[in-house]
Amino acid sequence: MEFNETGKPVVQLKNVTKIIGKRKIIDGLSVDLQEAEVFGFIGPNGAGKTTTIRMMVGLISITDGDVIIRGQSIRHDFEKAIRHVGAIVENPEMYKYLTGYQNLLHYSRMVPGITRQRIDEVVELIGLKARIHDKVKTYSLGMRQRLGIAQAILHKPSLLILDEPTNGLDPQGIRELRDYLRKLAKDEGITVFVSSHLLSEMELMCDRVVIIQNGQLIDNRSIRQTAIPDTEAQRVLFEVDRAEEALEVLQGQTAGLYQGLLWVNADREEVAAINARLITAGFKVYAIRVQNKSLEDQFLEMTGGERIV
């Protein structure tokens, strides 16, 4: 396992399966979510992201397996399990004929112990104070998105589930959301579960991502990787004046040409040695850098280049 955090997971998906008719929509999905983790749930449209989320919050039945939230089964102890969950499923659909405040009041009445003070606090937090007493039908999509987040965090959940939260947000809004979610996770210890098909977005937002395709988990990885060990070979790009000739000098190395650059598989020490060799041989070395594959590159590699979006 690349993940070895101690402590009991806040949420466990255990072999979650959904069969509709004869079609397996979700096929034995198992994932553990740790406390205070921003968790990305990635897959192409139709991969089963929303179906999984709906099962996690009890909107649709689970054919097989279970979702355990803070030790409570969503199937057998729904009311106890869901108490720890705040969510937006797909679009943040609120009662349009009520004001933002009335919407929050409505949800606050459904969980004991939410005071008016807490509502005010949340309104302040999401920055909707000026418009909170206006009817929701006058809100922009971004404002509805924020109100959606407000209703999801009103009862201080341990798990916050957001389905495609960046949909309809402008770049500024996305950035704010990103910072805010990271803050929630860090300061309040909330586990945030975010689904998206926007890989670059997830890469910036999440600590860890799982990738699903056709209802199956195909990858589960940490994003904020702890520094790669020095002894591990990586693909390193050298920008030199005569790349083709330089390649000949590096006989015996796993190396090649890439867009006019010279690439070599080498660990940290070898990189220094290669650099020395090139310089000794009279090449000009302008730049050396590790070729980081973006999540998107990795994703496309894994899903066999299937188009996302």
Place this chain on the structure above:
Amino acid sequence: MFNFWQLVRNENLKIYSRIQTWFMIGFIVILQIGLSALLKFIPSEFEPISWAAMFEQTYILFFFIAIFTVVVAANSVANEFSSGTIKLLLIRPWSRSKILLSKYVSILLFGLLLGAIMFVLTLGVNLLLFPFDNSNSVVHESFGSVRDMRPIEYILLYYGNKFIELVMLVTISFMMSAVFRSSVLAIVLSLLILTSGMGIARILFALGYEWVDYVLFLHMNFVPYLDGAPRKEEFTLPFSMAVYGVYYVIFIATTWFIFNKRDVSS
């Protein structure tokens, strides 16, 4: 259980925040006053007593109250689905059964409210405008019943029966709303029963089917027993209540079962 009232408050908030609800209430008020005014100020040879006016108007107003309550019932569940708000409503620490019950209770409360408005207005306005006769003979002469009782007793029993009928109409509308998630279907079907239920029963009656005795439309309320004129000689009050009760239980069970089982997707 205290907290259950909070759910009902939520449903009330949703009902009374809509303009259509206030239109309905306003319509009942204006219609009642209008009917009394017509009766009073249009020249006629004979002036009704207040009880008779109240009884006639209740008959007309009930029709609209039934329509309005059925519409509210139809919208109650179907609108949550069509607007997508059902998703955020169901992911709270409440069972679906209780959420559904809170909706049902709030609709019945709305029906009671309209009924109370109708009662107060038809009684108050007509007492003001028309001569008052409180003898027991009114029950026979104005209400067409064989009972020997005070007019107010008869009126209260009549209202009780109309409420029983309203409950059944609402329950049917609510069931359609929860099962098919379509308010239009729920409204159309309930109003069809309200307007043509008796007619359909009469046709079946005439055709002489034996099972016609168990058709719900003949047992929507128990006014015939109050008037001493059952729809069919062999019918008794307990029989009608039993038929009503069986239908009621089936409708309620279907509504709750389907709502609890339903996958909320799309």
